[in-house]
Amino acid sequence: MLLLYRQGSKVVNNIWVGSAGGHFEEFELNDARACVLRELQEELGITENEIKNLCLRYVTLRRTKGEIRQNYYFFADLKEGVDREFSSNEGISRWFDFSELSSLEMPFTSKYVIQHYLDVGCKTDMIYGGIADGEKVVFIEMTEF
Numbered sequence: 001m002l003l004l005y006r007q008g009s010k011v012v013n014n015i016w017v018g019s020a021g022g023h024f025e026e027f028e029l030n031d032a033r034a035c036v037l038r039e040l041q042e043e044l045g046i047t048e049n050e051i052k053n054l055c056l057r058y059v060t061l062r063r064t065k066g067e068i069r070q071n072y073y074f075f076a077d078l079k080e081g082v083d084r085e086f087s088s089n090e091g092i093s094r095w096f097d098f099s100e101l102s103s104l105e106m107p108f109t110s111k112y113v114i115q116h117y118l119d120v121g122c123k124t125d126m127i128y129g130g131i132a133d134g135e136k137v138v139f140i141e142m143t144e145f
Contacts, residue, residue, distance in 0.1 A: 001095070001096050001098065001101065001114075002019040002086065002093060002094070002095050002096075003016045003017065003018065003019055003093070003094060003096055003101075003104070004016070004017050004018065004019050004020065004021075004043075004088055004090060004091050004092065004093050004094075005017075005091045005092040005093075005094070006090055006091040007090070007091035007092070008090070008091070012107055015105050015106060015107060016104040016105060016106050016110075017106065017107060017110060018073065018110065019040075019043075019044060019086075019088075019093065020036070020039040020040045020042075020043040020044055020046075020088070020090075021039055021043075021071075022035075022039045022042075022043075025038070032056060032072045032074075033054070033056070033074075035072075036054070036072070036074045037054075042089075043088050043089060043090050044086045044087075044088055044093065045086065046086070049079075050078060050079055050082045051076040051077065051078060051079060051082075052076065052077050052078075052079050053075075053076055053077045054074060054075075054076040055074065055075060055076070055125070056072060056073070056074050056127055057073055057074065057075050057117065057121055057126075057127060057128065058071075058072070058073035058113045058116075058117070058121070058127070058128050058129075058130060058139075059071070059072055059073070059127070059128075059129050059130070059142070060073070060109040060112075060113060060129075060130040060131070060132065060137060061129075061130070061131050061132065062108060062109050062131075062132035062137075063132070071109055071110075073110075073113050075117070098118055101114050101115075101118065102114075102115065108132060108137075109130060109132055109137055112130065112132075112136065112137035112139075113130065113137070116128065116130070116137075116139050120139075126141045126142070126143075127141075127142045128140065128141060128142060129142045
């Protein structure tokens with residue numbers, strides 16, 4: 001899994017996070033996919049043509065510092081033949097074996113998302129909602145109805 005050791009950020013700093021991330025631009029408010037594609041391009045130089053199976057898998061909510069933070073977690077695969085060496089203008093990018101992920105320092109919800117993904121999410125195609133309660137993140141399947 002490609003992760004980023006984010007450096008110089010006002011919100012999340014000196015910690016392992018997803019490979020790219022940021023805030024929605026006004027024109028993306030109803031299009032999380034457009035936001036993640038823009039962030040991948042801006043931060044890693046990865047274009048939509050270089051990835052496959054891009055899909056939203058988790059949406060989490062956490063109340064902190066007087067606000068509710070909502071995060072979208074997308075997963076994707078690199079296409080065959082795409083250079084796996086990336087540099088980021090946001091910090092240090094590095095590939096990890098799944099077995100290494102549990103030992104990394106990550107934001108609260110990210111750590112739970114990664115663990116849930118490795119235990120459950122990677123075996124399904126469901127989207128999961130996660131609510132942080134201060135001690136853990138509780139996940140439910142977000143079924144469409």
